[in-house]
Amino acid sequence: MQFLFIIDPPATLKAYKDTSIAMMRAAQARGHAIHICEQPGIAWREGTVSACVTPITLRDDDADWYRAGEPSERTLRSFDAVLMRKDPPFDLEYITSTWLLSAAEREGACVINAPQAVRDHNEKLAIAEFSRFVAPTLVTRDADRVHAWIEEQGDVVLKRLDVMGGENIFRVRVDDPNRNVIVEIMLQGGTRSIMAQRYIPEIVQGDKRILLIDGKPVPYALARIPKAGESRGNLAAGGRGVAQPLSARDREIAETLGPGLAARGLLLVGLDVIGDWLTEVNVTSPTCFREIQDQTGFDVAGLFIEALERRVAARV
Numbered sequence: 001m002q003f004l005f006i007i008d009p010p011a012t013l014k015a016y017k018d019t020s021i022a023m024m025r026a027a028q029a030r031g032h033a034i035h036i037c038e039q040p041g042i043a044w045r046e047g048t049v050s051a052c053v054t055p056i057t058l059r060d061d062d063a064d065w066y067r068a069g070e071p072s073e074r075t076l077r078s079f080d081a082v083l084m085r086k087d088p089p090f091d092l093e094y095i096t097s098t099w100l101l102s103a104a105e106r107e108g109a110c111v112i113n114a115p116q117a118v119r120d121h122n123e124k125l126a127i128a129e130f131s132r133f134v135a136p137t138l139v140t141r142d143a144d145r146v147h148a149w150i151e152e153q154g155d156v157v158l159k160r161l162d163v164m165g166g167e168n169i170f171r172v173r174v175d176d177p178n179r180n181v182i183v184e185i186m187l188q189g190g191t192r193s194i195m196a197q198r199y200i201p202e203i204v205q206g207d208k209r210i211l212l213i214d215g216k217p218v219p220y221a222l223a224r225i226p227k228a229g230e231s232r233g234n235l236a237a238g239g240r241g242v243a244q245p246l247s248a249r250d251r252e253i254a255e256t257l258g259p260g261l262a263a264r265g266l267l268l269v270g271l272d273v274i275g276d277w278l279t280e281v282n283v284t285s286p287t288c289f290r291e292i293q294d295q296t297g298f299d300v301a302g303l304f305i306e307a308l309e310r311r312v313a314a315r316v
């Protein structure tokens with residue numbers, strides 16, 4: 001099969017830990033042809049979505065991970081599957097890409113994850129659909145409500161809804177001397193909605209990434225444990241990833257959410273669970289394949305490519 005991966009600039013990817021590269025290597029190992037393109041290379045022209053694509057050959061050397069062939073312009077529908085693997089921010093450009101990908105779908109392209117579902121699931125706010133698994137949480141742009149919530153909960157985490165990697169995450173206690181200014185900055189004078197969530201103390205044991213592949217949980221989670229003096233577990237914020245078997249609660253959450261998410265065209269989802277609570281439903285470009293694979297030997301990327309092959313085969 002021929003797969004097109006839409007990725008961030010290849011020079012910015014860290015091959016020793018990058019999930020998209022792990023996917024591409026697994027796909028190549030199973031005999032598939034790999035092409036890449038970047039977000040700016042996608043265009044709609046004369047009724048068709050096409051992209052400037054480059055065929056590549058993956059190499060096992062992380063310091064020099066691919067060889068590029070001749071770039072060409074191709075329609076998205078000419079591939080067996082198109083994988084949107086660009087990282088957030090989930091800004092208007094990202095949404096625009098999903099509109100173009102929806103147009104490609106209407107022409108017959110198989111796009112993973114389904115662009116409609118990517119638009120519908122804000123990675124933080126998507127927990128609202130599954131509130132029985134969610135710690136006390138408020139979403140609002142009203143400062144009075146946020147302050148009342150901090151008074152009520154005592155210890156909260158404030159988050160922006162459109163960024164990732166631990167960017168703009170504040171832990172605020174009721175007596176924080178900077179509380180007013182933190183709330184002002186986060187709400188941008190009441191023009192931006194934020195999430196305020198009760199602080200979950202089990203974060204010291206890690207922010208667990210649970211991968212769902214075609215709705216079924218990978219048996220190991222990656223607990224991302226905050227470094228000393230840091231309240232964020234994100235690997236991007238220096239967190240340490242430790243693979244561990246799913247707990248009974250992890251499994252309950254994953255098995256409850258999995259089938260419904262898969263049915264919406266979300267072939268790969270990264271649930272984040274802190275303690276017993278669901279905190280994020282990641283659908284744009286979930287990661288952590290490599291860390292789980294390297295620590296457990298479980299072939300996550302192979303499992304994903306098999307699911308992708310099944311999804312493509314089911315269409316014809």
Ligand SMILES: Nc1ncnc2c1ncn2[C@@H]1O[C@H](COP(=O)(O)OP(=O)(O)O)[C@@H](O)[C@H]1O
Pocket residue numbers: 135157159163164165166167169197198199200201203207226231232233234272274279280
């Ligand atoms: N309710 C919470 N309780 C404790 N820590 C939290 C909570 N929400 C987020 N965090 C911390 O902030 C980090 C980032 O939050 P998260 O919601 O995963 O946003 P993102 O990863 O998109 O930046 C988490 O890894 C965790 O360390």
Ligand SMILES: [Mg+2]
Pocket residue numbers: 165166234272280
């Ligand atoms: Mg997170």
